[in-house]
Structure formats: C-alpha cells, structure tokens
Amino acid sequence: MDATMSTPVNTRSSLVPMAIIGTLFFIFGFITWLNGALIPFLQIVCDLSSTQSLFVAFSFYIAYTVTALPMAWLLERTGYKKGMSLGLGLIALGCLGFIPAALSQTFAIFLVSQFVVGTGLTILQTASNPYIVHIGPKESAAARISVMGLLNKGAGVAAPIVFTALVLGDFQGITAKTVAALEPAARAAQVASLAHGLILPYLGMGLALLVLAVAMNFSPLPELEIEHEQAELHDHGDKHSVLHFPQLVLGALTLFFYVGVEVIAGDTIGLFGSKLGVANATSLTSYTMAFMVLGYLLGLALIPRVIKQAQALTLSALLGVVLCLSVVFSSPDHHWLSSLLWGWLGLPPLPNTVTFVALLGLANALVWPAVWPLALDGLGKFTARGSALLIMGIAGGALVPLLYGLLSDLFSNQQAYLLMLPCYAFILHFALVGHKKRRW
Known part of the structure; x- marks a missing residue:
C-alpha cells in the first residue's frame, strides 16, 4: 500500500463491510483458480502444446505487474469504493470476452480476455486490502485477514468443481488423450461442442459481475480517508532506497x-x-x-x-x-x-x-x-x-x-x-x- 490509515473506519459494526469485502475475496479466489480448469480445457479446444496452454496463466498474472502502477494511479483519482466497482466491471468485460473466443475458438481472444480479467483483479486487490485492515480494531486485524484468506482458498476449491459441472457436465470422461484418439471429423465436432459449453457459464458470470459492480457503487461501504505516513520509525543511517x-x-x-x-x-x-x-x-x-x-x-x-x-x-x-x-x-x-x-x-x-x-x-x-x-x-x-x-x-x-x-x-x-x-x-x-x- 502507498498509504496508511490514521483511524479505523467509523462504523457501529464491521459486519456489513466484512461481508462485502469477504465477497470480493471469494471472487478473487474463484476467478484466479479457474485457471487450473481452463488450462487443460483450452489445450483441447485450441489444440495447444503444454507451453502454449500455460500462456493462459501468463496473460493473467502478468497483468498484476504491467497494470499495478497505472491502477494505483487510477484509484487515487476514483476513490477506493468506485475503484472496486470499476474492477468488477473489468472482470465482467473479460468474462464476456470468452464468448467470441469460444465461438471462434481463437486462443488470442482468450488471452486478451484473461489479461482484462487480471487487470480487474489488480484493481480489486489494491483497493480492498486496506479495508480489511481498517474496518475494525487493529488488534483483531490478523483474524480478519485469516477469514479473508480462508474465503479466498475455499473459492479455489469450489471453482474447478463448478467449472467441470457447468462446462463439462455433458462430456464426462473427456481428456486430451480421449479427444486425440478421435477421427479428425469427430474430433472437430467434439471440440466445437466443448467450446460452446463455455458460452452460457461465462455469460452468466459476466452479467452477475456487472450487477455486483453496480451494487458496489451504491453499497453502504464507507469511503476511506487516507493520510500518508509521516514518521520514520527506524533510523536507517545511509539507506536511501x-x-x-x-x-x-x-x-x-x-x-x-x-x-x-x-x-x-x-x-x-x-x-x-x-x-x-x-x-x-x-x-x-x-x-x-x-x-x-x-x-x-x-x-x-x-x-x-x-x-x-x-x-x-x-x-x-x-x-x-x-x-x-x-x-x-x-x-x-x-x-x-x-x-x-x-x-x-x-x-x-x-x-x-x-x-x-x-x-x-x-x-x-x-x-x-x-x-x-x-x-x-x-x-x-x-x-x-x-x-x-x-x-x-x-x-x-x-x-x-x-x-x-x-x-x-x-x-x-x-x-x-x-x-x-x-x-x-x-x-x-x-x-x-x-x-x-x-x-x-
């Protein structure tokens, strides 16, 4: 973080803010660990090597490095709550990008969509972490962080199971091995059917995230007043970097x-x-x-x-x-x-x-x-x-x-x-x- 808070958020109860931020942390985990299901899936759909399929993870995680500073600059101008809303909107846009990617079975569109999703998550991560520290007493901050971590990892358990049920529900037993064994015409038909299975789940996810983006903008989550650190807590001598x-x-x-x-x-x-x-x-x-x-x-x-x-x-x-x-x-x-x-x-x-x-x-x-x-x-x-x-x-x-x-x-x-x-x-x-x- 670039700044710290002078006082915790002044609310009677941190329950509502905790529930809102907890929802965001669940979304972080769910979206992030969908990659584990997407990589073998897109390897089949787009006929990829192992190296090519792992560009799914590359395009997602490189967004954190490439867009972190621009997104921090953006948050300074929009405020944290509006920044969260914008982040949810970007993730929704990335999810909706999977629809033309699936229809055309074009790997490049999948990668661009993944980068947009990663950019949205960069905003959410940057904006939401200060809240979880400052929506309650400083002494219990570690407990709140632990709860958020469990929500994040719990979503990681659920995401691949949900993906498999929704996208591959009608294709039990499908693997790269079984698809490779098919005749060319049958393989093309199978791959097209698999790709189209992405459309409805990602359309639903994109629309749900757009609704959440609007709801976040009107949520009771208080805006945080931030003041920059003033005091140096240690004497660092000749250390200037x-x-x-x-x-x-x-x-x-x-x-x-x-x-x-x-x-x-x-x-x-x-x-x-x-x-x-x-x-x-x-x-x-x-x-x-x-x-x-x-x-x-x-x-x-x-x-x-x-x-x-x-x-x-x-x-x-x-x-x-x-x-x-x-x-x-x-x-x-x-x-x-x-x-x-x-x-x-x-x-x-x-x-x-x-x-x-x-x-x-x-x-x-x-x-x-x-x-x-x-x-x-x-x-x-x-x-x-x-x-x-x-x-x-x-x-x-x-x-x-x-x-x-x-x-x-x-x-x-x-x-x-x-x-x-x-x-x-x-x-x-x-x-x-x-x-x-x-x-x-």
Whole structure:
C-alpha cells in the first residue's frame, strides 16, 4: 500500500463491510483458480502444446505487474469504493470476452480476455486490502485477514468443481488423450461442442459481475480517508532506497519463486492429469486448493503458539522439496496414496504422481503469509515502497509456469516438475539465512 490509515473506519459494526469485502475475496479466489480448469480445457479446444496452454496463466498474472502502477494511479483519482466497482466491471468485460473466443475458438481472444480479467483483479486487490485492515480494531486485524484468506482458498476449491459441472457436465470422461484418439471429423465436432459449453457459464458470470459492480457503487461501504505516513520509525543511517535492504530484496525474489510454484501446483495438475487420461481433469485443482486450506488452518492453529514464522517457512520449503522429488520419481500407475488419504470418503483415486502434485498445496500454504512480515521487518518509512516491491513478485506466476511448459514439451510433464527444486531451495535459503540479512 502507498498509504496508511490514521483511524479505523467509523462504523457501529464491521459486519456489513466484512461481508462485502469477504465477497470480493471469494471472487478473487474463484476467478484466479479457474485457471487450473481452463488450462487443460483450452489445450483441447485450441489444440495447444503444454507451453502454449500455460500462456493462459501468463496473460493473467502478468497483468498484476504491467497494470499495478497505472491502477494505483487510477484509484487515487476514483476513490477506493468506485475503484472496486470499476474492477468488477473489468472482470465482467473479460468474462464476456470468452464468448467470441469460444465461438471462434481463437486462443488470442482468450488471452486478451484473461489479461482484462487480471487487470480487474489488480484493481480489486489494491483497493480492498486496506479495508480489511481498517474496518475494525487493529488488534483483531490478523483474524480478519485469516477469514479473508480462508474465503479466498475455499473459492479455489469450489471453482474447478463448478467449472467441470457447468462446462463439462455433458462430456464426462473427456481428456486430451480421449479427444486425440478421435477421427479428425469427430474430433472437430467434439471440440466445437466443448467450446460452446463455455458460452452460457461465462455469460452468466459476466452479467452477475456487472450487477455486483453496480451494487458496489451504491453499497453502504464507507469511503476511506487516507493520510500518508509521516514518521520514520527506524533510523536507517545511509539507506536511501528499498534496494539497500537485503531482507526485502531477497523476500521479493522468494515471492517470485513462491508464486511460480504455487501456480504450477494449482494450474498444471489438470494438464498433467489430462495427459495421463484422468477423468474430469479440469477439477483436479480443487485437490491442490483443499490441501492449501488445510495448511492455512494448521498455520492459524500453530503460529506463533507452537512454531515461529521462519520455522514454518523452513518446514514448508523442505516439504516442497520432498514432494517435488516424489512427483518426479513416483509411478503414475499406482494409486495407493490417494486411496489412503481420501479413499475412505468415497472420492475417486488418483495416480500417485498427481496426488503428490495436489499435496504441494500443503507445502505452499504458509509461504506467502510468512515471507511478508519477515521481508518487511525493520523497514520503517520504507514499508510502503517495500510492499510495492513484494507485489512485483507475483510476476513469478506468469514466468515460472511458462518455463515449466517449455520443459514439459522438451521432456515430459512429470520430469518438468524438477523445475520446482531450485525454487524451493531459494525459499529455504530465505527462511534460514536471507531474512536475517541487514546489509549486503
């Protein structure tokens, strides 16, 4: 954030603002994790390689980096509430762009629409986060942030399931493997039918978001009066730039690699499962997100009562390394792990390799909340600019998965997960050494 609030919002109750912002955080999660279902779906519809299909994630996440500063400038002129309304409207426009994309089966239109959706989410993220901190007492801000995080990740569990039910409800068992086996004429007809299945869900989503945009503009959410930070809380001596803080720069790089592995775990599991012929592969992201929710709940219960933030980050990185190696060296022909973990719930078993990808959600859950306070520690008056630098780390979600796609085309989807090893190694370095550095 570029500014801080002098006082919390003056309301009798924070319940209504919490409900409104909570709805926005659910939308963040739902729209973001739809990518995990879209990637294997569009690979079939547009006949894409793994690398090409991962441009779906690239076009979405690169919007955060490209449009963050322009959107912040826009918010200064529109105000935060109108900015949220504008963000919802942009997401609606991006969703409606999927209709001509589906009718023409043109991948470029899908990518442009994804970029517009990502731009809308950039506005919403920038505008809504100050509210959740300042709509109640400062002492309970962490609890409110936790609730928002659970809503966000819970939406990530629901999104792929809803997508699969609405878009693929009449196409049970469709995978890249089954479509590739069809004769050319039958394959073209199948692909056209699949593409047209996007139209009604995205039309409905676009119209619903337009209604929400109008409702937000007239909602009782109070406008925030912002004043800029005046005081410097620490004496930084000869440090005149955020680049003079090693813990911050290393933290930004850590978030770059973290967002990269988070998107790989969430968005490529469906691609991987589809290659292996797993039924309803577009819903597999839900498994990764479910383990992220579990990790989030464990973090709420254990930090700082049992373990410290740096210790949680260390354990997360080590678990990531173990699971990454397990993905690469386990057999896709065995299903015992999923049978052990959720077979008793009646859920279908998955190949061990896919199950290990889902478990990466558990390793990733605590990285983002642990890195932020460690990276910003001791920045004083540089905190606002430091936060902006950390946000730039979201670019990892655009670039690292794209490299995964290149490696999967060169070798195999399973071997490409080795890319995650150096990423988790860097996260481990920050947890053990990087966050303690105060001078280069």
